[in-house]
Amino acid sequence: MKVLVIDIGGSNIKILATDEPERIKIPSGPDFTPEDMVPLVVEAAKDWNYDVISIGFPGVVKQGKIAANPVNMGLGWKGYDFEAAFGCPVKIINDAAMQALGSYEGGKLLFMGFGTGLGTAFVFEELILPLEGGHMPFKQGTFETHVGNDAMKKMGKKRWKEMVYLSIAHFRRCFQPDQIVLGGGNSKLLEDIPEDCVMGSNKNAFTGGFRLWEKSYKY
Known part of the structure; x- marks a missing residue:
């Protein structure tokens, strides 16, 4: 096929x-x-x-x-x-979710895509769970309002990166994944990749x- x-x-x-x-x-x-x-x-x-x-x-x-x-x-x-x-x-x-599936190699995988907003999905065996994690409440807004493109322009890259790392930590505690795949164009701006995270690829x-x-x- x-x-x-x-x-x-x-x-x-x-x-x-x-x-x-x-x-x-x-x-x-x-x-x-x-x-x-x-x-x-x-x-x-x-x-x-x-x-x-x-x-x-x-x-x-x-x-x-x-x-x-x-x-x-x-x-x-x-x-x-x-x-x-x-x-x-x-x-x-x-x-x-499609990029998460393309990144999947086993276990419990959480995908976080940092771009215009925040795209999230979870894959476990043959279950693909699209998430609207970016719209969950966070501080005085949502996760997306703190890690999206507009947030980076407003607060600067240094503060934006701090919010990204904090978001990753919150999602890790919530979903307990075996691996977190970071995607989206803005993930390339992160110099330090957390230990349980890997950089994804749009090809996925x-x-x-x-x-x-x-x-x-x-x-």
């Missing part, structure tokens, strides 16, 4: 198919809709062979369906029929998308 993986982001859509050497980037943006995305993906992947599609979506996904429109893109995502649009089977999963999102069709994962 050949899989096309679509990793949706607020600035770019990234796609990669089984056996293809290089991903393709497609610009998105604040008004980007699924009606905009589908023809662009079909055109970009016209020379690739694929039987099924995995979509990593930057928002809440419940029972394989998009539960709400994203805050950083256009409307129309909730309830959109991707299988009809693409003409093949489609699995949709939260983007942080594609690995997760491919793996999604290998087993009957619960997510």
